[in-house]
Amino acid sequence: MTDLEHAPIDVVTLAVPLFVLLIVLEIGLGWLKRAPVRYETRDTANSLLLGLGSTVAGALTAGIVGGATIWVWHHRILDLPVTGWPVLGTWIALFLLEDLTYYAFHRLSHERRFWWAAHVNHHSSQHYNLSTALRQTWTGGLNGSWLLWLPLAFLGFPPAMIFVQKGISLIYQFWIHTEAVRRLPAPLEYVLNMPSHHRVHHARNPRYLDRNYAGILIIWDRMFGTFEAETDDEPCRYGIVKNLGDFNIFRAVFHEWWAIARDLVRARSPGEAAMVVFGPPGWRADGQGDTAKILRARWAARAEGQATPPAT
Amino acid sequence: MxxxxxxxxxxxxxxxxxxxxxxxxxxxxxATPPLDDTALRRLLAEDYPETVPEAVWISRDGQAGLAASGGAALVAYRLGDGYVTRDLPWADLGRARRTDRGVELLFTGPGGGVAHLIWPSAVPWPPERL
CATH class of the missing domain: 1.20.5 (Single alpha-helices involved in coiled-coils or other helix-helix interfaces)
Incomplete structure (x- = not known):
């Protein structure tokens, strides 16, 4: 195995002390009443344990993911520069394409139930603080979402670079899970995914549902029409459309898989079964399900009704 | 490993x-103050914006509430420092488990949860809708 196939360092593991320090700092800011930071003990325990469980689950599938990436790279179509100054161009191209891949993965993870089932635990907290960032998936390695990164290897980006860049993206996304930072200068807010953008992403208010999928660059949402700015008129309410009823960590991980299985048993045709699995979360055969699209449309209709004065 | x-x-x-x-x-x-009528209605308006509760009842400890809306019962109960809402057919309220202090509503779906309502034994359950 060469250095190009296997990342010499796990950047996420290296960043763990930084995660711990920043969480302690955020708690300190809340304790000193310097920032609107809120932590609930059981919620925090769940977030941290979900992060720990995710590393175990990731280790179980790492061999398959790594092996597949290396195999695809051996069948690459380009030999990209990996030494000297030209490697800078390779890194810039990888940064952009990996971030675009993340956008696609993240959008899929919200708009199709099979992938949402693995991602939902990241959104299941009613809190939004740095510990929420560590609520990572346990089942994401099983639903094949990692396949989306294989085209990067096929293009010629070495697996080691891909894994490092994925790690950098994950580390970047940690710090934006906070209410302690309101807004940053407009140029940064225009280009980068910022705490205000990601608060919207974690909000369950209908107007904010399925918005701001970005990893590092918010420009993808602006380009593909999924951007929504945070407005002070409507504070974010965090969690999922139907919040979980307890702090059972296994419910957080598996509840949507359970719901899919239940709905599959009730499905009356193969087409309905396909929609149960691959349709949008909340889909119902009668068209009245609580999908993000329907909830947003109902919200828009209510908002329009309130804005329009009654006819006299 | x-x-x-x-x-x-x-x-x-x-x-x-x-x-x-x-x-x-x-x-x-x-801060999670106990529920009152206004707080419960506001909470339910967020999660069920197209329903208008006809009547609401608050658990004596303010940690849960119940509302009637058409044929549905809307329930809110405290979890940690927030509240969770659930809905069920009004007719299903009769299946709630009676406890020493009131009633317990168990939600058995994937989202789970259990609401405890402190309910005086002298007051009928389910409550009477006027």
């Missing part, structure tokens, strides 16, 4: 214990 990975897991678990302890000591949850 390699010994180094297990060591990493052990250290992580220890850190988690410390972080949870720090959170507990800091005591910075959201």
């Amino acid at each position: 390699s010994p180094s990975f297990l060591l990493q897991l052990g250290i992580s678990a220890a850190f988690i214990a410390v972080m949870v302890a720090v959170t507990a000591v800091a005591r910075i949850p959201r």
Whole structure:
């Protein structure tokens, strides 16, 4: 195995002390009443344990993911520069394409139930603080979402670079899970995914549902029409459309898989079964399900009704 | 799993214990005042914006509430420093388990949850809708 196939360092593991320090700092800011930071003990325990469980689950599938990436790279179509100054161009191209891949993965993870089932635990907290960032998936390695990164290897980006860049993206996304930072200068807010953008992403208010999928660059949402700015008129309410009823960590991980299985048993045709699995979360055969699209449309209709004065 | 990975897991678990302890000591949850009629209606309006409760009842400890809306019962109960809402057919309220202090509504779906309503034994359950 060469250095190009296997990342010499796990950047996420290296960043763990930084995660711990920043969480302690955020708690300190809340304790000193310097920032609107809120932590609930059981919620925090769940977030941290979900992060720990995710590393175990990731280790179980790492061999398959790594092996597949290396195999695809051996069948690459380009030999990209990996030494000297030209490697800078390779890194810039990888940064952009990996971030675009993340956008696609993240959008899929919200708009199709099979992938949402693995991602939902990241959104299941009613809190939004740095510990929420560590609520990572346990089942994401099983639903094949990692396949989306294989085209990067096929293009010629070495697996080691891909894994490092994925790690950098994950580390970047940690710090934006906070209410302690309101807004940053407009140029940064225009280009980068910022705490205000990601608060919207974690909000369950209908107007904010399925918005701001970005990893590092918010420009993808602006380009593909999924951007929504945070407005002070409507504070974010965090969690999922139907919040979980307890702090059972296994419910957080598996509840949507359970719901899919239940709905599959009730499905009356193969087409309905396909929609149960691959349709949008909340889909119902009668068209009245609580999908993000329907909830947003109902919200828009209510908002329009309130804005329009009654006819006299 | 390699010994180094297990060591990493052990250290992580220890850190988690410390972080949870720090959170507990800091005591910075959201303020969660007990429910009253207004708070319950506001809560339900967020999760069920197209329903208008005809009547509401508040658990005596303010930690849960019940509303009637058409054929549905809307329930809100405290979880941690927030509230969770659930809906069920009004007719199903009769299946609630009676406890020493009131009633217990168990939600058996994937989202789970259980609402405890402190309910005087002299008051009928389900409540009468006028």
